[in-house]
Amino acid sequence: MSLFILIQQCLESTERAEKTIKNISVLKYEWENKEKKEIVYLWMKDIFSLLKKDPMKIGQIEPLLFVLADKIVLQNKSFLFKFLKDLNKYHTHLLLESWRASKEEEKKVMIEAIITAIIEWEKLSQSFFEDARRNLQLIEDRSNGKSLNFMIREFHPRKIDAKHPWNEIQLTSLRELSTEEILAKASEDPLSGFRFFITDDIRIYGPATGIEIKSGHHRVYELYRRYINGLLEKTCFHQQCNGNILVLFLEKH
Numbered sequence: 667m668s669l670f671i672l673i674q675q676c677l678e679s680t681e682r683a684e685k686t687i688k689n690i691s692v693l694k695y696e697w698e699n700k701e702k703k704e705i706v707y708l709w710m711k712d713i714f715s716l717l718k719k720d721p722m723k724i725g726q727i728e729p730l731l732f733v734l735a736d737k738i739v740l741q742n743k744s745f746l747f748k749f750l751k752d753l754n755k756y757h758t759h760l761l762l763e764s765w766r767a768s769k770e771e772e773k774k775v776m777i778e779a780i781i782t783a784i785i786e787w788e789k790l791s792q793s794f795f796e797d798a799r800r801n802l803q804l805i806e807d808r809s810n811g812k813s814l815n816f817m818i819r820e821f822h823p824r825k826i827d828a829k830h831p832w833n834e835i836q837l838t839s840l841r842e843l844s845t846e847e848i849l850a851k852a853s854e855d856p857l858s859g860f861r862f863f864i865t866d867d868i869r870i871y872g873p874a875t876g877i878e879i880k881s882g883h884h885r886v887y888e889l890y891r892r893y894i895n896g897l898l899e900k901t902c903f904h905q906q907c908n909g910n911i912l913v914l915f916l917e918k919h
Contacts, residue, residue: 669719669721670728670730670799670837672716672721673716673721673733674720674730674834675712676712676734677734679712679713680706680709682709683746684742684746687745687749689742689745690753691752692753693752696879697761697762710777713784722790723789724895724896725895725896727886728895729891729894730823731791732822732824735788738825741855744783747784750777750780750784755794757774757777761902795822795824797822797909798822798875799875802817808854812917813914813915814917815859815915816913816915817894817912817913818910818911818913819890819893819908819909819910820875822890826877826879826886827877830883832883832884836884842889845892845897845898845911848885848888848889849903852885852914856881856914856916857885857913857914857916858880858917859879859881859885860878860880860918861874862874863875878901878919882915893909898911
């Protein structure tokens with residue numbers, strides 16, 4: 667199973683856990699409910715399977731990993747991450763006895779490994795998020811009002827609003843193309859979208875940093891995947907290199 671599919675699976679089990687936990691504390695969770703108990707166990711089992719595949723290894727980092735880390739650590743006041751930390755804290759509590767599907771020490775090791783991994787994934791996500799928003803004055807202005815530029819390093823998933831999910835089959839087909847071919851393809855099949863302001867944008871100091879993508883979101887993902895894996899370090903296009911390479915979009919709302 668590919669890392670992309672594994673992360674998708676983790677996102678699905680995270681969403682199920684999110685809907686089931688509903689901001690309930692560990693000690694008030696219905697551990698006697700077999701279905702609810704299983705949802706939490708499968709959530710952690712999926713994440714543990716992912717971390718064993720070393721998803722932060724250079725060359726195989728998926729932007730989708732940032733989506734997963736951000737969802738657990740940042741969204742809804744971080745209640746999912748707090749739940750995990752409390753699960754580690756109270757894993758020997760009598761209320762959780764029925765949840766222990768394996769030896770106590772094995773379960774403790776699994777939870778601690780998951781927490782450590784998620785912290786590292788989120789640190790990497792935050793680092794690239796900050797990178798995505800720096801020195802945006804480098805972006806060239808377009809005078810005709812019909813098009814705009816984005817730098818490849820701007821394509822952090824936290825800043826993107828796309829109307830369709832990413833599909834591994836389409837992404838796999840793009841991996842066979844060179845970066846130059848992906849960028850050149852924009853002339854016959856243009857990417858489109860617009861900028862919008864997100865939280866913490868300072869309007870007087872630079873452009874909006876949110877990106878609404880109307881078309882081309884698979885190409886955006888693949889270009890960004892190459893960037894965060896260091897695969898663009900020797901690539902230049904129109905005198906711009908690496909993450910500063912400009913990608914032309916038709917402005918479409």
